[in-house]
Amino acid sequence: MLSNLIRQGIKPTPLIVCAGGTSSRCAADGLWTVDLRARHRQLIINEEREEVEVGTGLTMAEVLQGLQPRGRSIPVGLSTIPGCGFVLTGGIGPLTRSQGLALDHIVGLCGVWGNGNIFDLSAPTNPASPGTASKNETHQQWKGLLGAAPFLAVVTAIRLRTQKLTPLVIWRSVCSVQQLEIAIEAAETWEHSASLQWAWNDNIELFITCCADDPAAMEAMQSLRTHLGYCPESSMAIVAGQHAQPAFGTMARAADPQERIHSEVISRLGPAWGQRLPSLMADLKELMNNRPHAGCQISAQQLGGASAQIPVSRTSFIHRNAIWKPWINATWMACDAKGQESALAWLMRANNLLSDYCPGVHLAQIHPHLSCHHQELNDAFKNWLPGLKHLKSHLDPYGLLPPL
Ligand SMILES: Cc1cc2nc3c(=O)[nH]c(=O)nc-3n(C[C@H](O)[C@H](O)[C@H](O)COP(=O)(O)OP(=O)(O)OC[C@H]3O[C@@H](n4cnc5c(N)ncnc54)[C@H](O)[C@@H]3O)c2cc1C
Incomplete structure (x- = not known):
């Protein structure tokens, strides 16, 4: 549905995305907002793989609450109020030094590019090795989404590696x-x-x-x-x-x-x-x-x-x-x-x-x-900005999302 909406064209741009709704950019005068909090609320735990799939309408508090009874967690920030914008933009917190950024826990991403195409990507198994042109393109897209997603796509679900809940x-x-x-x-x-x-x-x-x-x-x-x-x-x-x-x-x-x-x-x-x-x-x-x-x-x-x-x-x-x-x-x-x-x-x-x-x-x-x-x-x-701009020229050619 989001893909169809985007393909029909949304004016004026940029389209604003609201995940947790904690930033000053979750809504703006005269602009449309996609509010992910209404429809994208799934929390699916895969105990065997120690992973969780999170709908991007959930807050960090809701993700932790879902994981806690299974003795699992993800590293969040100093507050649990933020939504998935926290994870997609890096996600620095008190456990970053021992467990890494929240973003370093991402193993899969689903959503819609700014051009209306749907994606469902998994972390590359060997990102350093040279591959076919299409594999390299996917690696670049993955790299773009991890830390610069707001400029390229609307992410609707994130798969994350979980950590053992530690006092x-x-x-x-x-x-x-x-x-x-x-x-x-x-x-x-x-x-x-x-x-x-x-x-x-x-x-x-x-x-x-x-x-x-x-x-x-x-x-x-x-x-x-x-x-x-x-x-x-x-x-x-x-x-x-x-x-x-x-x-x-x-x-x-x-x-x-x-x-x-x-x-x-x-x-x-x-x-x-x-x-x-x-x-x-x-x-x-x-x-x-x-x-x-x-x-x-x-x-x-x-x-x-x-x-x-x-x-x-x-x-x-x-x-x-x-x-x-x-x-x-x-x-x-x-x-x-x-x-x-x-x-x-x-x-x-x-x-x-x-x-x-x-x-x-x-x-x-x-x-x-x-x-x-x-x-x-x-x-x-x-130095990565030109690469990101190149990605954006394909994935968000009409500037639906914030400018780079
Ligand atoms: C109380 C508080 C404490 C915080 N503590 C920390 C902290 O400890 N560490 C830290 O690193 N940051 C922290 N932050 C910053 C926070 O991580 C960012 O502001 C983050 O962008 C908030 O995401 P959100 O989903 O809550 O907000 P929103 O306002 O809903 O989203 C912010 C922007 O992120 C982009 N975005 C969000 N979701 C998506 C999506 N699914 N697809 C594409 N783009 C998307 C959009 O451009 C959107 O406008 C804190 C913020 C607050 C308010």
Whole structure:
């Protein structure tokens, strides 16, 4: 049905796709939205293969809920609210360092290309080996879908490898700028399942996780705790899995905003900060001291480890050397045009500044409506962008989906 609709032609373009509906691009004035949440809700578990087929209308919370009784899971982000847009755009979370990106778990994809053709693809068995022209074409399509699907297709179902459900240790605390620097410095030496997430708002929140069955990670966490010293807000918990993880970022805010707020988010990717950490901290401090709205926040999550093991050539998530994903959340009060202008100016300034430390972009949010869109595409896909454009010229020749 979707294929027929697309073939008949949809105007105006781009067609907006809503999976979880958590981004500012799940609907837009004057444009059509395909809302996957109504029809694509299947969750089919294949216990023998340790795989699950997920309709792209499900949220991550619903996927985890379906898998949990079988003792299985997939690595999700810091919140389980997002939908399958999370998986298709990379999917970075507290378990990325030990289990890889959510996207690295994809073994099959079904959907409709922007040209109306239906596809049902499985992960190539030997992606590196040269093959026939048609096999190479399928490999390129697969690579395009893993990390750049929103520009090429509407994905209706994803088959994912599952993981054994493992308890997690989560340590949350608030800290000073100096303590954040110490925590980042320590985290950059970690070679186990521990990962550091932080959020900088009214306070700085540390959110450190590791697998409960990883003694080396537990020891590193404990040693950092001792190093940072006593903090009354500090709490350590063991949870059964990511479905039970506490909300990230709540300790960073002094109070929840009472007003209705709008926001834009830009996420960057970069290597270890090492010697440049003091200057980054000074820059962040200046940005946070001059944020235009109380909701404006800078946060970061740690990747590397398992996510760095996948060859760059295999997916459109090319920043495999990235250790940090900082993201900037710019907020303003709904209907406050002046507030929006200052928040977006702050966002651009923060983005420019962070791009020096983190040259890559994680395109978890697409911004065709913002001036930085083209630079973001370049920073997200670098040398692979021409290949993606070539794919798009065949698979979405009339620009049904967001522009590349
Ligand atoms: C509370 C919260 C926490 C988050 N935490 C993390 C995190 O820890 N790690 C992380 O990596 N990201 C995180 N994100 C970012 C999130 O993964 C992205 O914003 C993602 O795109 C959201 O997908 P969605 O399906 O919920 O949103 P939607 O708004 O429905 O989709 C976003 C866009 O993705 C594309 N898209 C979605 N589904 C499809 C599909 N089936 N076929 C083709 N295109 C599609 C479309 O362009 C769509 O407009 C978080 C976001 C929120 C709101």
